[in-house]
Amino acid sequence: MKKLINQRAWFIICFISLSFHFCEGQETDDSRPATTNVRGAEYPRVHPDGSVTFRIKAPDAQKVEIQLDKRYDMVKGLDSFWTVTTNAQVPGFHYYTLIINGVWVADPSSESFFGMGRDASGIEIPEKGVDYYSAKNVPHGEIRSKWYYSKTTAGWRRVFVYLPAEYENSNARYPVLYLQHGGGEDERGWPIQGRANFIMDNLIAEGKAKPMIIVMDCGYAVKTGDTVNTSPGTQQKGFAGMMRQISGFEEVMINDLIPTIDAAYRTKSGRENRAMAGLSMGGMQTLVITLDNLDKFSYIGCFSGAGRPGAVDFDIKKEYKGVLSDSLAFNNKVKLFWVGIGTNEPQMMYKGVYGFHETLTKAGIKHVYYESPGTAHEWLTWRRDLYDFAPRLFR
Numbered sequence: 001m002k003k004l005i006n007q008r009a010w011f012i013i014c015f016i017s018l019s020f021h022f023c024e025g026q027e028t029d030d031s032r033p034a035t036t037n038v039r040g041a042e043y044p045r046v047h048p049d050g051s052v053t054f055r056i057k058a059p060d061a062q063k064v065e066i067q068l069d070k071r072y073d074m075v076k077g078l079d080s081f082w083t084v085t086t087n088a089q090v091p092g093f094h095y096y097t098l099i100i101n102g103v104w105v106a107d108p109s110s111e112s113f114f115g116m117g118r119d120a121s122g123i124e125i126p127e128k129g130v131d132y133y134s135a136k137n138v139p140h141g142e143i144r145s146k147w148y149y150s151k152t153t154a155g156w157r158r159v160f161v162y163l164p165a166e167y168e169n170s171n172a173r174y175p176v177l178y179l180q181h182g183g184g185e186d187e188r189g190w191p192i193q194g195r196a197n198f199i200m201d202n203l204i205a206e207g208k209a210k211p212m213i214i215v216m217d218c219g220y221a222v223k224t225g226d227t228v229n230t231s232p233g234t235q236q237k238g239f240a241g242m243m244r245q246i247s248g249f250e251e252v253m254i255n256d257l258i259p260t261i262d263a264a265y266r267t268k269s270g271r272e273n274r275a276m277a278g279l280s281m282g283g284m285q286t287l288v289i290t291l292d293n294l295d296k297f298s299y300i301g302c303f304s305g306a307g308r309p310g311a312v313d314f315d316i317k318k319e320y321k322g323v324l325s326d327s328l329a330f331n332n333k334v335k336l337f338w339v340g341i342g343t344n345e346p347q348m349m350y351k352g353v354y355g356f357h358e359t360l361t362k363a364g365i366k367h368v369y370y371e372s373p374g375t376a377h378e379w380l381t382w383r384r385d386l387y388d389f390a391p392r393l394f395r
Contacts, residue, residue: 034110036093036124041109050088050125056107057081058100065099068123090344091127092380093193095120113193117184122193131202133195133383138205139165143191146264150256152248154224157217159257160191161265164204164211173266175273175394176213178253179386180282182305187218193379199386209391215261219282221248250289254296272335275393277301279382291320294333299393301338303385304345304377307356316363327364337367338389342381344374368392 031045031053043055054066059080066072066084074082095115098107106112110121141164150157164174179196181189190196196214203209258274261267274297278286283305290297317325324330339360341353357369370388375381 034123035126036111036122037109038111043109044107044123046123046125047085050091051086052089052123052125053083053085054098054107055081055083056098056109061100063099063101066096067099067104068094068096071099089123089125090375090378090380091125091130092375092378092383093122093124094378095122097121114188115185115193127380132387133199133202135198136202136205138201140201141165141167141197141204143197146260148256148260150221150252152223152251152256153221157221157252157256158187159218159260160187160216161261162191162197162200162214162216163265164213165201166211167213167266171266173268174211174213175268176215176261176275177299177390177393178215178217178257178274178276180219180276180278180285181216182278182280182282182382186220187216190214190216194383194386196386199383200390203387203390210394212390212394213261213265213267215257217252217257219249219278219285221252223248223251249285250292253289254293258296271296271298273394275299275301275336277303277338277386277389278305279303279385280305280377287320291323294323298334299336299338300334301336301340301385301389302353303340303382303389304342304349304353306339306341307352307359316359324360324363324365327366331364331366334366335395336392337365338370338392339367340370340372340381340385340388342372342375342377344376345381346377349377 029047031047033042034044034046034052037044043053045053047053052068054074056064056074057080058064061082064074064076064082066074066086068086069089072084072086074084076082095113096107097104097120099105106119107121110123112119113122115122141162144161144163146159146161147156148159167174179190181187196216200209200214204211262269267273271294276286276290276297277300280303283302286300286302287306290300337360339353339357341350343350357367360367370385372381372384375384
């Protein structure tokens with residue numbers, strides 16, 4: 001009997017010990033691991049109010065910080081784990097960075113995403129009651145990776161192509177939206193951070209958008225023989241410098257990309273079946289390329305990237321080669337001109353886009369103007385933009 005009691009006592013002690021070990025470092029509140037964590041990682045954890053708790057093991061570090069909406073100093077515990085809980089965050093996707101002893105690195109507990117010109121950590125803050133950019137039980141399209149050779153750049157380029165769910169079981173042809181990422185990102189932005197495929201799957205399933213092909217290319221292109229130096233630290237600064245560095249992309253679009261897509265997929269030909277849109281840098285590219293080539297595009301979308309940053313007004317007769325100076329001709333030719341901005345974007349950017357909208361209004365240019373409430377220069381703004389823009393296409 002004494003031996004049996006000792007065995008039971010030992011079992012209870014072991015059970016309690018294992019329980020404490022299992023629960024060590026676990027949150028007891030109603031926070032949840034971020035959906036953007038690597039598999040099995042308990043941190044970062046998102047709280048119901050949108051605040052985030054980060055926990056990093058760095059026993060030899062002298063200082064550890066998290067850069068999210070601002071810099072947060074982390075506090076080291078006796079177990080060599082550094083922790084901090086942030087302010088409540090705006091819903092949506094945010095890049096963030098772990099800073100150890102002044103060195104900016106990716107958080108090993110989070111998935112990395114190409115943004116800010118490098119692979120960076122990212123975190124998704126749930127948006128309560130919203131699921132238009134979530135995977136749902138509807139027919140799903142495919143995102144295909146395609147490589148093509150560009151004569152403009154004398155090199156191979158990768159493009160992502162969204163095909164609607166019905167594409168493989170149909171002989172139909174489809175209109176095409178060319179959708180561009182922002183500065184510091186690449187062709188992975190819209191399929192991954194932007195969730196463009198889920199947005200389109202849900203819209204098409206609900207009958208709110210026409211089935212369409214979406215093409216997402218890398219917006220950087222240097223023409224063969226061009227002397228533009230794109231190495232880090234040597235770029236030309238400002239608006240003119242940025243446009244100079246991406247000037248080759250227009251030739252890639254017109255001479256290489258569109259012919260490649262038309263040859264590889266069942267597309268509908270003609271400008272009335274072709275749209276282009278983009279965010280930030282991609283929005284500026286969209287304006288330049290579409291207004292230069294109105295014989296090829298009839299739908300235009302500028303997400304946080306219309307006009308010029310900080311410019312509240314400009315001479316509409318001179319900008320964009322004067323194509324906006326004849327409102328009657330422009331309105332008859334362009335089926336949709338869509339301009340959007342987040343209400344919490346940097347003031348210079350907000351004023352530039354809002355000023356562009358006012359200029360178009362004064363000039364009699366028909367357009368749709370949309371403001372995303374409470375969002376800054378971030379992916380939730382652009383997901384909302386696409387959600388509003390796509391249903392208006394090809395009607």
